[in-house]
Amino acid sequence: MKNIILNTFLASSLLFIYSCSTEIANPKLECNQPDFKVNKTVEKVYELSSNTAKQYLYDDIIEAYVVSSDEGGNFFKSISLQTKASEGIPAIGFSVPIDVSNTYIDYRIGNKVYVKLKNQFTDLYYGGLRIGSLYVNNAGDPTIGRISQNEYKNVLNASCSIIDENQLVESLSIEHALSDSKLNTLIELNDVEFTEGALGRHYFEESNNIGGSTNWNLRDKTGNQIIFRTSSYAKFADHFVPEESGKVRGILTKFGTDYQLMVRSEEDVVMNGKRSVPFFAEDFQSVKNNVNFALPGWSNIVEKATKLWKSMVYAGNGYAEFNTTSTTAVENIAWLVSPKINLTGYKNAVLSFRSAQHDLKVDSPLNTLEVYVSTNFDGSSVTKAKWTKLEAKVPTLSTPTREFISSGGIDLSAYTGIINIAFRYVGSGKDKTLNGAFMVDDVKIFGEN
Secondary structure (H helix, E strand, O other): OHHHHHHHHHHHHHHHHHHHHHHHHOOOOOOOOOOOOOOOOHHHHHHHOOOOOEEOOOOOEEEEEEOOOOOOOOOOOEEEEEOOOEOOEOOOEEEEEEOOOOHHHOOOOOEEEEEEOOOOEEEEEOOEEEEEEEEEOOOOOEEEEOEOOOOHHHHEEEEEEEOOHHHOOEEEOHHHHOOHHHOOOEEEEEEEEEOHHHOOOEOOOHHHOEOOEEEEEEEOOOOOEEEEEEEOOOOOOOOEOOOOEEEEEEEEEEEOOEEEEEOOOHHHEEEEEOOOOOOEEEOOOOOOOOEEOOOOOOEEEEEEOOOOOEEEEEOOEEEEEEEOOOOOOOOEEEEEEOOOEEOOOOEEEEEEEEEEEEOOOOOEOOEEEEEEEEOOOOOOOOOOOOEEEEOOOOOOOOOOOOOOEEOOOEEOOOOOOEEEEEEEEEEOOOOHHHOOEEEEEEEEEEEEO
């Protein structure tokens, strides 16, 4: 009888334990929705902010969606959030530095977050909105610092709402992406490729270590470029940069005047298309610094005064430059003419180049850079040849100094056979309002064959 009772007890106990273990193995996931009322827009907070850190004194709440992630190691102690664009109202992004790692666990991509602004500080960092704690740097200047690990969840309140990131991403050309209005937002660049300097290299390389990260460049077919930045801590840092073309998705950031794209993981880089290879290309990397420009096939010709184009090397980058600041001539006109370029066998040819300026004083046709094409240049006399002016984007006084911009794609489909491309500088060394310098780099012609 005792054995029967004991066996019955053991069986009941086992059934109870089994039942308990079954319940534990299948827990129900629950989310507690924070009860907040949004009473301020991100746009208004941006308008109220400036380059100087300022404390936010009002009991206001904004909402935005997470678009960055530190799971892949490329973001560190900072979260980028943005609003959801609606008809006629573009998305606005901002960053929140916090003194915590692995934030992707609590703040997933697409997660709507309520941000409590009271007693936080805001500023515009190189044009982008930041929200965080006050930090005083070594120079004694107030700036935005990381929200402490004890406080950040009181400021960033994750909701139970998560939307697909495809509802947040904006597809853009590089040209349209280079804007402060896109900072800290999720963008996708199509038909881009890494420039030649990155090919055969890793995403991060110690020989190209800039503040713990490596900068390579992405380029589109019209010559526009943007920095692609990879942290040494990124999980894909030791992988090779793809050689094909395709699309790249990431967060737009900025340091100084340089716009930078930062991906969340290697999955943001989808490149399996055919690479666009120019049939004519000159990046001027073989030039010597601060001497009269001389490369095989190129012509350096003075039309008025005596000064020639020079070759320069700045921060490791070679380019051609004409600078009037050291001359006294009333009018300087000089031509830099390409070698002969054969368009035979190519259709829909497109020219692109990059140019920059420094020390300009005024925008004027008497102090500018012009681009021409000729089919009968004899290699020595620019005045005997027939030149057609090409419409190209060139730097102006408002262009940040030494910042290269793309010319855009310049249609050469009307031309066949042999051509020359020429860069013509007009300026004055005597009239100081009409002097300065223009720089030319990365001359390329693409075509279909």
